[in-house]
Amino acid sequence: MSQLNATKVEKYRNHFLREVEANVEEGHWVKMCMQCGVCSGSCPLGPYWEHPPQEIFMMIRAGKREEVLKSSSMWFCTSCYNCIARCPRELPITHIMHGLAHYAKRLGLAPQNQATPKFAQYFWDNLYNGGGRVNELKLGLSLYFMNGLVEGIKTALKMRKIGQGMYFSKRMNPFEIFGGHSCKDSQGLKAALNKAREIEEAKAAQFKG
Amino acid sequence: MAEKKLGAYICKGCGIGERLNTDQLANVATREGKMSFVKQHDFLCNSDGVAMIQADIDAGTVNHLVIAACSRRAKTDAFNFADVAISRANLREGIIWVRPATAEAQETTQEMAEDYIRMGCAEVKFINLPAASNEQSLVRHVLVVGGGFTGLTAALEIAKAGYQATIVEKSASLGGVAAQLHKRIPNCSPFAESQSNGIAELIAQVQGNNNITLHLNSTVTQTSGAPGRFEVKITQESGSTITANFGSIIQASGFKPYDATQLLEFAVGKSPDVVDQLGLEALARQANGGKIKRPSDGKAVQSVLFVQCAGQRSNKPGHLPYCSGHCCLTSVKQAMYFKDSDPNIDAMVVYTELRMPGAGGEDFYRSGQNKGITFTKGVVSEVIPNSGSLTVKFNDLILNEAVKQEFDLVVLATGMVPNSGVNIEEVVAAPEEDKTEAKTATAAPVETKLAAESILNLDYRQGPDIPQLVHGFTDSHFICFPYETRRTGIYAAGPVRRPMDMNQAAEDAAGAALKAIQALENAALGRAAHPRVGDLSFPQFRKEGCTQCKRCTVECPFGAINEDEKRYPLFNEARCRRCGTCMGACPVRVISFENYSVDTVGQAIKAVDMPDEFSEKPRILLLACENDAYPALDMAGMTRQEYSAFVRIIPVRCLGSVNTIWISDALNSGYDGIILMGCQKGDNYQCHFVKGSEIAHYRMSKIDDTLKQLKLETERVKTYEIAITDIQRVPQLINEMANTIAKIGMSPFKF
Missing domain, CATH: 3.50.50.60 (FAD/NAD(P)-binding domain)
Known part of the structure; x- marks a missing residue:
C-alpha cells in the first residue's frame, strides 16, 4: 500500500483521473462535471467541507492525488442526495463521494481522527467477523467505549432508559453479547468478500508507481 | 385621383355605443369634419358592416373614408379596402378603454372622442393615394460579394429559389476560411463528433449550377443605382472590367483572424x-x-x-x-x-x-x-x-x-475581425472637397488596425460602404431585423455583421438570400422593403421651395438621397424605406409623402378643439412612433390602464419624421404640453429606421430655444424612448405631463 501512496502524479495530466475511473465507484463521471457549483451550494453540510464536491472533481482533474484522498471532505457526506437531485449534468455525486472515501480508506489515506471512517471500520469488522450479520448490541457498545472506559460508562448510563425500553419491548436481547447469530453459509460469504477485495486490489495495483 | 369623396363610419360595437354619444360624434363629423355622409353601425367589423362600406366604395359614393372604431392596429384584415384612403379614429383602445365609465368623466371622454373624429376627418382630406411610378423593372439577379462559406451558401439558396446569382471573390479560390478547416463543428444530432467541412461538395454544387456565375480574382469597383437596378462594375485582377445589373446585393465579405x-x-x-x-x-x-x-x-x-x-x-x-x-x-x-x-x-x-x-x-x-x-x-x-x-x-x-x-x-x-470595408463615418468627417482623396486616405483608419479597402465602392453620397455599428461590424439589428443594413437592397450575412460559426453563417446566408429576393421583387413593383414592406408612397419635394440646405440628404439613415448636378436632393425611390426622416428634417416643409405629409399630421394637430385658458381643460399632444410607442399605448388600453382625457395621440411613422414646425405650430395654437415617444436609440437601438429616434432626440434638444422665444416653460415638451413593453410606463408619462400642466398652468396661447 505504501508504494501505491507514493505514486507520482503530474499536475493537470489525466493519470489520477484514470486511476479514479478504474477504482472509484462511478468514477467515470468525474470528467463530466461542468463546474457549475450547484452541488456545493446544495450540500447542507457544505460549509464544513474542506473542499466542496465540485472542487474535489476539479482537483482530481488537476491531478491532486494526495490532497483529494487525504481530504476529510467526502467523509462529511450524509447521503441526503440533494446534490444528485440537483446536478444539471446528472452526476451521481453522493455515490462518487462514497466511492472516493472507500478508495482512500483502502489505501490507508483516510484521515485518522475523523469519526465517520472509524465507525465505518467498526461496522465492517462487526459484519465481517460476526458471520455476515451486524450485531447491534456489540456495535453500539463498541461505539460507547470508542473514546475510553470512563466515556463509555458515562454514555451507557446516559442511554440507560432507552436500553431498558428496548429490552422490555423485546427490541434488544442482552444475551447477544455472547456471540449472537450469523447468516447461512457465513464462511462462503467471507470467501466471496475476500475474493472481491483481491480483485479490487489487483485493479488498484495497476496504478502503483 | 379624381374628386375626393368623403365619408365617415362610426362603429358602436365593443361598448363604444354605450360609452359615447355617437349621434353627437356623427354631428361633429358632418358639421366640422365636412363629411358628405356619416353612417353608424352596431358592429362595423363584421361581414355586414364591411359589406356596407365595400358597397359604398363600389358605388363610387366614397373614396376617402374615416373609420371611427378601434385602433388602426386592430381589425386590419376586416378594414382592408383597395384603392381608397382610410383614416382610423381610435375610439376603443384610445378612449373608452383608458377612461373610467363614470358620470363625471363622461364629459371629457366625449370631448376626446369628438377630437379624434375631427382629427381623422382632417387627416383623410389630405391623404392622396400613392401609386408606383411604373419606372421599375424586375431584375432577378443577386450579387453575392464574397465566395466563402456564407457567400457560397447564399448563392446556392438564391439559385434554388429560381433566381440568378453572381459571386465575386477577391482571391483565386472559393471557400474562404472554412476551406482551411480540417473539420467543422457538427451541425446535426447527436452533435458528438466534428464532421467534414463540406466545402469541396459545396464548391462543386456551386460550379455545377447554371444559375450561378463566378468571378474569381475580382473585386467590386463601383456600385451605383438602387434596389432593382444596381449597376455594378466587377474588375478582375488583370484590370479588365465588366458591368452588370443586379436586383439586390448580399455582402458576405467574412472576417480576418485577429493578428x-x-x-x-x-x-x-x-x-x-x-x-x-x-x-x-x-x-x-x-x-x-x-x-x-x-x-x-x-x-x-x-x-x-x-x-x-x-x-x-x-x-x-x-x-x-x-x-x-x-x-x-x-x-x-x-x-x-x-x-x-x-x-x-x-x-x-x-x-x-x-x-x-x-x-x-x-x-x-x-x-x-x-x-x-x-x-x-x-x-x-x-x-x-x-x-x-x-x-x-x-x-x-x-x-x-x-x-x-x-x-x-x-x-x-x-x-474574428470583420471585413466590413471603410468606416464611412470617418470618411464623412473629412472635408467635403477631398472626398475622393478621403476614400484612399482611410486605408489606415485609426480605430481598426487592419487596412480597410472599400468592399462595395458604393457611388452614394454617404460613402463607399455600409455603415458600421460597433467594433467595425456592419450595422444590422441582431434580434429584430438581422441582415438588414442601412443601405436598402444590400444585405449583410455571416461574420461581417457579427461573430459567428458556420452553423449560424449557413442560417444567415439563407436569411439574407430570402431578404435579397424579397427586396428585388418589391423594388420591381415600386414597393418599400422592410419595415414598411409594400408601401407604395415615396418622398416628393417641391423644388421651387427647396433651399438646398442638404439636411435631408445628410439625415436620411439609408443613404436614399443623393444630390443632382444643381445640388438639389435626388430621391432614390427604391432605396427609400419611407420613414419620413427627410420630411422631419426639412426646415421649409417641401418634402412629403402622398399619404403621410406635413399636412396630414399638421391638419390633425390643428383640428383639435381648443378650450380657452380658463376652462381647466388643457390639451396635450402626443406624437407616438407607430412601431413601438403606439402599440404600447394600445396595450395600455387593452389592459384598461387609465390616463388623462386631455391627451390627443397622433401616430407617426418614425419619430424622425416629426418636423419641429409641428411642435412650434402646436404650441402657437394653444397646446399646453407636447410628448414625443420614439424608440430606444444608440448602439442598442430599437428604432426600425435605425437613426430616426436618435435624430428626433437631437432635434428636440434644440426645442428649448423655441420655447424660450415663446416665453413658455421648457417642461411643456418632453421626448421619451419607449419600448413596446412599456405598457405601464406610457400612461404614467401622460399623467405626469397632465400633472405638470396643472402645476405650471395653462398655455397663454389659446385663442
Missing part, C-alpha cells in the same frame, strides 16, 4: 509551438487524422493547452472587446483532434467563461468531456518558450492557485 503577433505575453512569434486556431487547423490537415506534430521539431504532441479569449473580451489596447462566439466550440473540436488520434494525449482548455452556442453546443461540450478533455476556469498570464517545451503560467480560478505547467503546444483562441 495574434500583438499578444507578446503568449510568446507568439517567439516559439513556433504557439499557434492560433487557424494555425492548428493547418497542423491537423497535415496530420490528416494521424498524430499532430509540433512545428518546432516535428515531435508528436503529447500535451496541448488551449487558451480561450486570447486577445479578446478584453479592454486592453489592441485587444478585441467582444466575444467571437465560435472559439469555445472550436477549441473543443480541436482538442478532439488530439483525443481521437490518441486518448492518452493530455488536452486542456483554460477558459474564463465557456459558451457553447447553438442547438447542439452543450452536447458537443459533453462529448468533449467524455473524451477526456480537461476544462478549467483560469487566466493564462504567460507562455515561456524553453528548449523542448513551453512553460505556461496560469491562475486556476476554481482551485484558486497559481500554476506553472509544461506543454508541447499552445493554441490561442483569438477572435
Whole structure:
C-alpha cells in the first residue's frame, strides 16, 4: 500500500483521473462535471467541507492525488442526495463521494481522527467477523467505549432508559453479547468478500508507481 | 385621383355605443369634419358592416373614408379596402378603454372622442393615394460579394429559389476560411463528433449550377443605382472590367483572424509551438487524422493547452472587446483532434467563461468531456518558450492557485475581425472637397488596425460602404431585423455583421438570400422593403421651395438621397424605406409623402378643439412612433390602464419624421404640453429606421430655444424612448405631463 501512496502524479495530466475511473465507484463521471457549483451550494453540510464536491472533481482533474484522498471532505457526506437531485449534468455525486472515501480508506489515506471512517471500520469488522450479520448490541457498545472506559460508562448510563425500553419491548436481547447469530453459509460469504477485495486490489495495483 | 369623396363610419360595437354619444360624434363629423355622409353601425367589423362600406366604395359614393372604431392596429384584415384612403379614429383602445365609465368623466371622454373624429376627418382630406411610378423593372439577379462559406451558401439558396446569382471573390479560390478547416463543428444530432467541412461538395454544387456565375480574382469597383437596378462594375485582377445589373446585393465579405503577433505575453512569434486556431487547423490537415506534430521539431504532441479569449473580451489596447462566439466550440473540436488520434494525449482548455452556442453546443461540450478533455476556469498570464517545451503560467480560478505547467503546444483562441470595408463615418468627417482623396486616405483608419479597402465602392453620397455599428461590424439589428443594413437592397450575412460559426453563417446566408429576393421583387413593383414592406408612397419635394440646405440628404439613415448636378436632393425611390426622416428634417416643409405629409399630421394637430385658458381643460399632444410607442399605448388600453382625457395621440411613422414646425405650430395654437415617444436609440437601438429616434432626440434638444422665444416653460415638451413593453410606463408619462400642466398652468396661447 505504501508504494501505491507514493505514486507520482503530474499536475493537470489525466493519470489520477484514470486511476479514479478504474477504482472509484462511478468514477467515470468525474470528467463530466461542468463546474457549475450547484452541488456545493446544495450540500447542507457544505460549509464544513474542506473542499466542496465540485472542487474535489476539479482537483482530481488537476491531478491532486494526495490532497483529494487525504481530504476529510467526502467523509462529511450524509447521503441526503440533494446534490444528485440537483446536478444539471446528472452526476451521481453522493455515490462518487462514497466511492472516493472507500478508495482512500483502502489505501490507508483516510484521515485518522475523523469519526465517520472509524465507525465505518467498526461496522465492517462487526459484519465481517460476526458471520455476515451486524450485531447491534456489540456495535453500539463498541461505539460507547470508542473514546475510553470512563466515556463509555458515562454514555451507557446516559442511554440507560432507552436500553431498558428496548429490552422490555423485546427490541434488544442482552444475551447477544455472547456471540449472537450469523447468516447461512457465513464462511462462503467471507470467501466471496475476500475474493472481491483481491480483485479490487489487483485493479488498484495497476496504478502503483 | 379624381374628386375626393368623403365619408365617415362610426362603429358602436365593443361598448363604444354605450360609452359615447355617437349621434353627437356623427354631428361633429358632418358639421366640422365636412363629411358628405356619416353612417353608424352596431358592429362595423363584421361581414355586414364591411359589406356596407365595400358597397359604398363600389358605388363610387366614397373614396376617402374615416373609420371611427378601434385602433388602426386592430381589425386590419376586416378594414382592408383597395384603392381608397382610410383614416382610423381610435375610439376603443384610445378612449373608452383608458377612461373610467363614470358620470363625471363622461364629459371629457366625449370631448376626446369628438377630437379624434375631427382629427381623422382632417387627416383623410389630405391623404392622396400613392401609386408606383411604373419606372421599375424586375431584375432577378443577386450579387453575392464574397465566395466563402456564407457567400457560397447564399448563392446556392438564391439559385434554388429560381433566381440568378453572381459571386465575386477577391482571391483565386472559393471557400474562404472554412476551406482551411480540417473539420467543422457538427451541425446535426447527436452533435458528438466534428464532421467534414463540406466545402469541396459545396464548391462543386456551386460550379455545377447554371444559375450561378463566378468571378474569381475580382473585386467590386463601383456600385451605383438602387434596389432593382444596381449597376455594378466587377474588375478582375488583370484590370479588365465588366458591368452588370443586379436586383439586390448580399455582402458576405467574412472576417480576418485577429493578428495574434500583438499578444507578446503568449510568446507568439517567439516559439513556433504557439499557434492560433487557424494555425492548428493547418497542423491537423497535415496530420490528416494521424498524430499532430509540433512545428518546432516535428515531435508528436503529447500535451496541448488551449487558451480561450486570447486577445479578446478584453479592454486592453489592441485587444478585441467582444466575444467571437465560435472559439469555445472550436477549441473543443480541436482538442478532439488530439483525443481521437490518441486518448492518452493530455488536452486542456483554460477558459474564463465557456459558451457553447447553438442547438447542439452543450452536447458537443459533453462529448468533449467524455473524451477526456480537461476544462478549467483560469487566466493564462504567460507562455515561456524553453528548449523542448513551453512553460505556461496560469491562475486556476476554481482551485484558486497559481500554476506553472509544461506543454508541447499552445493554441490561442483569438477572435474574428470583420471585413466590413471603410468606416464611412470617418470618411464623412473629412472635408467635403477631398472626398475622393478621403476614400484612399482611410486605408489606415485609426480605430481598426487592419487596412480597410472599400468592399462595395458604393457611388452614394454617404460613402463607399455600409455603415458600421460597433467594433467595425456592419450595422444590422441582431434580434429584430438581422441582415438588414442601412443601405436598402444590400444585405449583410455571416461574420461581417457579427461573430459567428458556420452553423449560424449557413442560417444567415439563407436569411439574407430570402431578404435579397424579397427586396428585388418589391423594388420591381415600386414597393418599400422592410419595415414598411409594400408601401407604395415615396418622398416628393417641391423644388421651387427647396433651399438646398442638404439636411435631408445628410439625415436620411439609408443613404436614399443623393444630390443632382444643381445640388438639389435626388430621391432614390427604391432605396427609400419611407420613414419620413427627410420630411422631419426639412426646415421649409417641401418634402412629403402622398399619404403621410406635413399636412396630414399638421391638419390633425390643428383640428383639435381648443378650450380657452380658463376652462381647466388643457390639451396635450402626443406624437407616438407607430412601431413601438403606439402599440404600447394600445396595450395600455387593452389592459384598461387609465390616463388623462386631455391627451390627443397622433401616430407617426418614425419619430424622425416629426418636423419641429409641428411642435412650434402646436404650441402657437394653444397646446399646453407636447410628448414625443420614439424608440430606444444608440448602439442598442430599437428604432426600425435605425437613426430616426436618435435624430428626433437631437432635434428636440434644440426645442428649448423655441420655447424660450415663446416665453413658455421648457417642461411643456418632453421626448421619451419607449419600448413596446412599456405598457405601464406610457400612461404614467401622460399623467405626469397632465400633472405638470396643472402645476405650471395653462398655455397663454389659446385663442
